[in-house]
Amino acid sequence: MTNRQDPVWRFLLPSFLFIGVFSLYPIIESFRLSFYRMILTMPWLGAKFVGWENYWDLATDPVARGSFVTSLLFVAVTTPIEVLVGLAMALVLNESFHGRGWLRAIVLIPWAVPTVVSSQMWRFIFNDRYGLFNYLIFGSATQNYWAPLAEPGLALVAVMLADIWKTSSFAGLILLAGLQGIPGELYEAADIDGATTWQKFRHVTLPLLKSALLLALLFRTIDALKVFDLVFVMTQGGPADTTNILQFYGYKKIFAEGMIGYGSAIAVAVFAISLLLSILYLRMSGAGIIRREPAK
Amino acid sequence: MIGLLVFVTAFLIPAEVGAETQLRFVTWRSEAARVFQQIIADFEISHPGIKVIQEIGPSSSTEFHDLVTQKLRNRDAEMDVFFMDVVWPAEFAAAGWALPVDRFFPPTAQSGFLDAPVKANTYGGHIYGIPMFVDAGMLYYRKDLLAKYQLRPPDTWPELVRQAQFIISQERDPYLTGYSAQFKQYEGLVCNMMEFILSNGGALWDEQRLKSAVHTAQAMEAVRFVRDDIVRLIANRGILAYQESESLALFTQGRAVFHRNWPYAWEASNDSGQSKVAGRVGVMPLPAFSGQKSAATLGGWQLAISRFSRHPQLAWEFVQFMTSSETQKRIALGTGRAPARKDLYHDPEILKRSPQFQSQFETFTLATPRPRTPVYLPLSNILQRYFSSAIAIADSNIEELARSAARDMDRVLDLLRDRRKS
Numbered sequence: 001m002t003n004r005q006d007p008v009w010r011f012l013l014p015s016f017l018f019i020g021v022f023s024l025y026p027i028i029e030s031f032r033l034s035f036y037r038m039i040l041t042m043p044w045l046g047a048k049f050v051g052w053e054n055y056w057d058l059a060t061d062p063v064a065r066g067s068f069v070t071s072l073l074f075v076a077v078t079t080p081i082e083v084l085v086g087l088a089m090a091l092v093l094n095e096s097f098h099g100r101g102w103l104r105a106i107v108l109i110p111w112a113v114p115t116v117v118s119s120q121m122w123r124f125i126f127n128d129r130y131g132l133f134n135y136l137i138f139g140s141a142t143q144n145y146w147a148p149l150a151e152p153g154l155a156l157v158a159v160m161l162a163d164i165w166k167t168s169s170f171a172g173l174i175l176l177a178g179l180q181g182i183p184g185e186l187y188e189a190a191d192i193d194g195a196t197t198w199q200k201f202r203h204v205t206l207p208l209l210k211s212a213l214l215l216a217l218l219f220r221t222i223d224a225l226k227v228f229d230l231v232f233v234m235t236q237g238g239p240a241d242t243t244n245i246l247q248f249y250g251y252k253k254i255f256a257e258g259m260i261g262y263g264s265a266i267a268v269a270v271f272a273i274s275l276l277l278s279i280l281y282l283r284m285s286g287a288g289i290i291r292r293e294p295a296k
Numbered sequence: 297m298i299g300l301l302v303f304v305t306a307f308l309i310p311a312e313v314g315a316e317t318q319l320r321f322v323t324w325r326s327e328a329a330r331v332f333q334q335i336i337a338d339f340e341i342s343h344p345g346i347k348v349i350q351e352i353g354p355s356s357s358t359e360f361h362d363l364v365t366q367k368l369r370n371r372d373a374e375m376d377v378f379f380m381d382v383v384w385p386a387e388f389a390a391a392g393w394a395l396p397v398d399r400f401f402p403p404t405a406q407s408g409f410l411d412a413p414v415k416a417n418t419y420g421g422h423i424y425g426i427p428m429f430v431d432a433g434m435l436y437y438r439k440d441l442l443a444k445y446q447l448r449p450p451d452t453w454p455e456l457v458r459q460a461q462f463i464i465s466q467e468r469d470p471y472l473t474g475y476s477a478q479f480k481q482y483e484g485l486v487c488n489m490m491e492f493i494l495s496n497g498g499a500l501w502d503e504q505r506l507k508s509a510v511h512t513a514q515a516m517e518a519v520r521f522v523r524d525d526i527v528r529l530i531a532n533r534g535i536l537a538y539q540e541s542e543s544l545a546l547f548t549q550g551r552a553v554f555h556r557n558w559p560y561a562w563e564a565s566n567d568s569g570q571s572k573v574a575g576r577v578g579v580m581p582l583p584a585f586s587g588q589k590s591a592a593t594l595g596g597w598q599l600a601i602s603r604f605s606r607h608p609q610l611a612w613e614f615v616q617f618m619t620s621s622e623t624q625k626r627i628a629l630g631t632g633r634a635p636a637r638k639d640l641y642h643d644p645e646i647l648k649r650s651p652q653f654q655s656q657f658e659t660f661t662l663a664t665p666r667p668r669t670p671v672y673l674p675l676s677n678i679l680q681r682y683f684s685s686a687i688a689i690a691d692s693n694i695e696e697l698a699r700s701a702a703r704d705m706d707r708v709l710d711l712l713r714d715r716r717k718s
Contacts, residue, residue: 040369041387041670042711063681128534129546143470150536152688238481239536240685255362257674258391
């Protein structure tokens with residue numbers, strides 16, 4: 001037993017090192033910095049240890065609170081829709097039909113395009129004068145054209161739409177893998193029992209897809225909490241601060257304003273929220289995502 | 297493991313290139329990259345032994361700031377010279393990132409440049425950048441439309457609104473709007489709003505007392521005017537999402553009567569290849585509120601030397617070459633951008649190419665810099681949030697928003713007060 005453990009560690013070491021250097025260290029460092037008051041443009045203030053002060057400021061900062069609500073709203077709206085759209089995609093792509101291979105590749109395009117590029121594209125689509133969005137709805141009646149990115153009530157919806165377009169196929173990919181793991185015999189047995197298509201979906205597909213669904217939800221939730229590039233390109237947090245999600249606010253604090261301590265506190269808060277949500281999902285799934293019951 | 301590290305670091309150490317010294321110049325993508333290329337080639341010919349490496353960054357000022365400050369934070373000794381936006385010198389000076397260039401660039405040399413940018417580059421009694429281009433907000437208008445209705449270009453903002461409304465009602469063109477400018481929540485919004493506030497006798501802050509001034513009556517009145525008269529009466533809602541390029545496109549497509557922009561819009565709107573209104577454009581200082589003076593926000597770019605440069609003397613030689621009268625003239629002729637040297641505004645060749653400089657000169661000399669303070673960017677983010685909320689929501693409570701913005705600004709400015717004491 002003991003002499004078997006050595007080679008295992010040797011094989012694991014590179015990936016541990018990788019995770020340690022690129023994931024663990026930055027997280028710990030952000031956590032450490034979040035306890036300091038450190039403003040790059042005011043070096044005379046030095047790096048002063050302030051304990052939980054940054055977190056206290058964060059809790060009482062009305063802008064941060066607004067950003068927090070915006071972020072949660074963004075996650076709450078986009079993730080369920082993305083998983084549902086992804087499910088529809090996966091169900092279609094799981095059927096056998098002519099040209100399925102092509103279609104599978106095509107639906108992945110939105111996900112494969114770099115977000116900065118697609119955000120720029122959506123910014124054009126939502127342009128108030130020559131955007132495709134207006135043209136599709138109003139045709140040449142330009143006096144009716146909307147300016148979605150200029151309306152405080154619509155800008156966030158526009159960003160959400162872009163996110164749903166972009167990442168639904170990623171959820172679809174996970175669900176497709178889940179679907180393909182369902183043995184065909186189960187459907188044959190259901191057919192013999194005279195089950196309808198809906199009954200097969202409800203009683204065979206859905207229960208067996210549960211862990212894939214939770215996995216897709218988990219990935220999408222974490223990603224949606226971290227959304228940044230869409231906002232950066234499309235709205236810069238405006239209008240009237242309505243798209244100022246927490247990640248973007250933190251970025252501005254650190255990179256534009258040089259407030260390293262406070263910005264780190266925001267980053268840690270985002271990290272804590274996604275950790276919390278991840279644990280919640282894992283609990284919900286009965287840890288089915290990470291531990292597969294051996295087949296009996 | 298150690299062997300691996302040694303192996304990796306061997307690649308990170310730059311190879312010595314003979315006796316040649318490399319200067320790294322961090323710049324943005326220029327409309328006229330070839331002009332810069334040639335000038336740099338000429339510099340290398342006249343300064344044998346120096347090789348200038350251009351590192352091209354993003355052209356958006358905000359993103360360029362991210363790039364440059366990242367290098368400076370990391371004390372990157374590779375970067376020697378970089379472009380600096382007119383609002384950065386105080387920040388870079390306080391952070392110890394930009395080299396004070398007083399010994400190279402004494403007041404006698406400074407007097408060759410426009411006063412406003414020189415002042416903007418000065419912080420705490422030292423100078424940190426040498427002005428290259430100057431920018432200032434100005435009003436573009438459709439000469440043909442104003443002439444058609446026998447209107448004189450507007451002196452006051454209410455007059456501009458009345459003229460725009462009148463022209464739109466007469467033209468019956470569903471595409472035509474009265475005003476296009478930069479009202480998206482970003483740095484450009486601060487520039488635009490500052491012009492409205494200053495031209496109503498207000499200010500963004502009280503520089504002496506280090507206090508916000510956005511909740512004064514004049515400042516709030518100007519903001520209310522933008523919400524109720526400009527945005528509601530004569531502009532598209534879309535203006536609230538416009539940066540420079542979108543607002544300019546509207547004007548060059550012949551869809552706006554009035555347009556606020558920087559000097560570069562003159563070239564763009566008179567280039568018949570990309571503009572439908574070429575030759576029908578007028579330019580003038582921005583209007584004011586009645587009884588007040590016109591105001592323009594100062595913009596522009598300077599060359600600065602990194603504090604971490606290993607070759608400050610050579611870097612200065614390069615900066616001196618780039619900002620010399622001859623080079624600025626070449627760049628002005630090659631790009632059409634407004635130079636920062638005063639004498640070039642009397643240069644017959646430049647005036648022949650860019651006749652508008654003659655009338656714009658006054659605007660350049662009177663342009664007002666944005667608050668010169670190391671905490672400008674935090675202040676700007678507060679202001680962007682305030683202005684966008686105040687003008688994008690039709691029934692916004694301007695008084696409350698202004699008070700809360702002033703409180704936030706004062707809190708940031710208090711950090712500076714600590715320094716004065718110490």
